[in-house]
Amino acid sequence: MVEHSASIFDRRLLVVTGKGGVGKSTVAASLALLAARRGKRVLLVEVDAKGNLADAFEHRQVGYTPVEVHPGVLVMTLDTEKSLREYMHINLKIPIFGHLSPLARALEFVATAAPGVKEILTIGKVLWDVREIVEGRSEFDLVIMDAAASGHVVAQLGAADSIRALVDVGPVRAQTEWMVELLSDPAITAVNVVTTPEEMPVAETVDVIARLRAETAVPLGCVIVNRVLPELFTTHDELAFESLNQPSGRESLVEHVGSGSIAVLDAARLAVALRRSRAEHLGELRADVDLPCLYLPYLFTRSFGLRVTRLLADALDEEIA
Ligand SMILES: Nc1ncnc2c1ncn2[C@@H]1O[C@H](COP(=O)(O)OP(=O)(O)OP(=O)(O)O)[C@@H](O)[C@H]1O
Ligand SMILES: [Mg+2]
Known part of the structure; x- marks a missing residue:
């Protein structure tokens, strides 16, 4: 039982990252399911447009509008263009209907070309929802972000800071300041790294934790070690x-x-042999990482989807006080 994460679900934003394929989406879905079981209403956000997060709930693909895929869990898939439209609609009071306007197309070009702009539209949209919760205007209690993989997450979480460093005046400052505040508040945000007890995922975990510490102010939560082999x-x-x-x-x-x-x-x-080698990598992880670790079993099941999500939520339930 990990004491440190006793209040993990009292935070407002849980970011889930890790090396590609280690089980980020599955873990994010299981965390959402467990939070819902504990009475929270959860917005589960998928940030890359793969759109398969809803699979974990055996629900059809979900777009930008949140859909309740399970009691208490609403999934949405982030889309830079839609975030930009929503942003312009809210902030610039520009009604945008149908196809992208020439202005939006121009900004969309900027959004994809300039470093940090695409990221700010992603993290900005997520933090917008977090702020709605903090200010008591949301139907949700918690946002869980199935974030970019470890190679890109530092840029994603650091976007508000990098943009502020470039343009430190007027509205840009005001519009990034609240984001940085929410992201760096340990009562609100926690970044959690999913890994597996294998060489490359462990190395990437150690690396991304060091980079998040060095390059951002985001508070770190825990390391979730997925696919741990049972002692047969x-x-x-x-x-x-x-x-x-x-x-x-x-x-x-x-x-x-x-x-x-x-x-x-x-x-x-x-x-x-597998268990031995995994035990070694687990040892290295424990030696190199000073965050609390949660362990999830390797599930030998032929069926995926809700069954796996439920089983891992059960396992998390035992690990999280
Ligand atoms: N503990 C586990 N036991 C068995 N299978 C698992 C476990 N965790 C995840 N899986 C399976 O591994 C596959 C990859 O998981 P998932 O899609 O969650 O990874 P990901 O890190 O989100 O990948 P990507 O980097 O492509 O987004 C899925 O088929 C999932 O069902
Ligand atoms: Mg994924």
Whole structure:
């Protein structure tokens, strides 16, 4: 049980990042499900336009308008163009209907060309929703952001700061200041890094934590170690498997059980080797990272979707006080 994260769901923004493919979206969905079980109304935001976050709830794809995919969990997929339209509509009072206006097209060009602008539209939209919560105007209690992978998340979370460094005057300052304030407040925001007990994900985790600390003011939450292998065998079992793996053992296995049974020995060996190597990487992670770690099991299931999301939410429930 991790004491530090006792109030994790009392924050207003949980950012989830990590190396590509480690399970960021699955973990973000499970966190959302658990928060909903604990009585929160959650806005779960997918920031890249893959649009498959709703799969975790076995719901059809969701666009920019939040859709309740599960009781208490609403999913939306961020879209730079729609954020820009909404921004212009709210801030510049420009009604934009139908196709993009020439002005929006011009700004859209800026948005994709200038460094930090696309990112500010992403993080700006997310923080807009966070501010609505903080100021008591939202139907939500919590925003969970399925953020960019670790290679890009520093730019994404640091966008408001970088833009402010470039244009430190007038409205730009005012419009980025509140973002930086929300993002750097540990009572409001926590960035959580998902990893797996493997070499590259662990190295990237150590690296992104160092970069977030060095280059941004965002508070770090915890490291979520996904796909941890269960201990299938004790040392005693392992010795038994090894003696079965001797020529005489193999012969009698083939004789009594059939030639297919040899595969079981190889599988046992593989399971032990995998667990050992993962235990080493877990050790390195613990040595190099000073954040609380939560552990999620490797699920051996053929079905994905809501079942996996539920099982991982159950596991998180035990890990989060
Ligand atoms: N603990 C687990 N046990 C088994 N399978 C898992 C586990 N966690 C995630 N998966 C599966 O791994 C796959 C990748 O997960 P997911 O899409 O969440 O990763 P991601 O980090 O969001 O990837 P991307 O970088 O592409 O966005 C999915 O099929 C998911 O169901
Ligand atoms: Mg993902």
